[in-house]
Amino acid sequence: MSTPVIHVSQEVQDAVRENRPVVALESTIFTHGLPRPRNLDVALEAEAGLRAQGVTPATIGVFNGVPTVGLSTEQITELSNTDKIAKASLRDLPVVRALGIHGGTTVAATAFLAHHAGVKVFSTGGLGGVHHGASETFDESADMTTLAQIPILVISAGVKSILDIPATLERFETLNIPVIGYGTTKYPGFYVTDSGFSIGYSVDTPEEAAAVVNARDELGLPQSVLLANPVAADKQLPPEQLDDILTRAWAEADKQGISGNASTPFLLDFIQKDTKGLSLDVNVEVYRGNVALGGLVATALTR
Numbered sequence: 001m002s003t004p005v006i007h008v009s010q011e012v013q014d015a016v017r018e019n020r021p022v023v024a025l026e027s028t029i030f031t032h033g034l035p036r037p038r039n040l041d042v043a044l045e046a047e048a049g050l051r052a053q054g055v056t057p058a059t060i061g062v063f064n065g066v067p068t069v070g071l072s073t074e075q076i077t078e079l080s081n082t083d084k085i086a087k088a089s090l091r092d093l094p095v096v097r098a099l100g101i102h103g104g105t106t107v108a109a110t111a112f113l114a115h116h117a118g119v120k121v122f123s124t125g126g127l128g129g130v131h132h133g134a135s136e137t138f139d140e141s142a143d144m145t146t147l148a149q150i151p152i153l154v155i156s157a158g159v160k161s162i163l164d165i166p167a168t169l170e171r172f173e174t175l176n177i178p179v180i181g182y183g184t185t186k187y188p189g190f191y192v193t194d195s196g197f198s199i200g201y202s203v204d205t206p207e208e209a210a211a212v213v214n215a216r217d218e219l220g221l222p223q224s225v226l227l228a229n230p231v232a233a234d235k236q237l238p239p240e241q242l243d244d245i246l247t248r249a250w251a252e253a254d255k256q257g258i259s260g261n262a263s264t265p266f267l268l269d270f271i272q273k274d275t276k277g278l279s280l281d282v283n284v285e286v287y288r289g290n291v292a293l294g295g296l297v298a299t300a301l302t303r
């Protein structure tokens with residue numbers, strides 16, 4: 001028997017086959033998005049939270065070149081402590097595979113691998129999107145174009161506040177990717193409850209979200225459904241503070257010539273330092289909420 005190129009853990013295989021709820025989780029959030037040692041705590045807490053809901057977690061990443069759906073605790077621990085680990089988006093998978101190295105998978109790569117394993121729900125923090133100045137730099141996350149081709153449900157708190165949000169929403173429209181708010185038609189702004197931009201639809205229950213996913217599948221449409229779950233208003237970053245921080249973060253990135261896939265980690269790190277860790281608490285809170293909602297929708301989808 002040959003070893004499959006993509007490794008799906010036995011636990012995830014069993015849960016998918018038996019129609020039990022599974023939620024996919026990305027690894028870039030703990031390999032690049034969050035500082036040590038909090039990154040590992042957050043990754044393991046997300047898994048524990050899902051298990052407490054009766055949901056199987058499928059943390060996804062690349063371990064020694066093997067794209068893996070359902071990393072073990074030991075593997076998550078090693079990835080979260082690896083210096084200069086690759087940030088693996090979809091285009092990087094063949095490279096990290098061939099080189100046999102570790103990689104933290106972005107939303108794009110995670111969605112691809114989750115769908116390959118038959119997992120229908122994927123919870124993350126913030127999606128990649130259109131960066132400011134993209135009309136000149138062309139810096140648009142492959143998350144968007146990938147999600148246009150992968151039929152999965154992605155739960156996020158919107159796109160990261162560091163992005164050009166209206167441009168990102170326009171791209172989602174062009175790419176036929178539905179964006180639905182959870183209990184709101186105000187598009188969340190990751191660190192803040194309301195980005196200031198509106199979206200067309202909202203659902204109020206996990207069952208309604210599951211119904212949208214089922215309708216997408218019945219129609220045979222190939223794209224992801226995006227469920228945008230806002231952080232609670234009393235847990236958000238003070239909105240008036242955010243605008244000022246973002247202006248300085250962009251200016252600093254410009255000054256240091258940061259570009260490409262280094263932009264997101266740089267900007268997130270700048271905001272973390274500037275808010276003395278407060279943005280980190282919000283980031284973790286946002287993620288927690290999305291993981292819990294993912295568990296509820298995955299459960300609703302099994303009924």
Ligand code: PSU
Binds near residue numbers: 033034126140
């Ligand atoms: N949200 C966070 N931290 C992160 C990311 C999102 O709070 O590190 C990651 C996700 O994995 C997302 C990626 O897919 O950033 C987007 O990177 P880029 O813009 O280079 O495509």
Ligand code: MN
Binds near residue numbers: 140141142
């Ligand atoms: Mn980019």
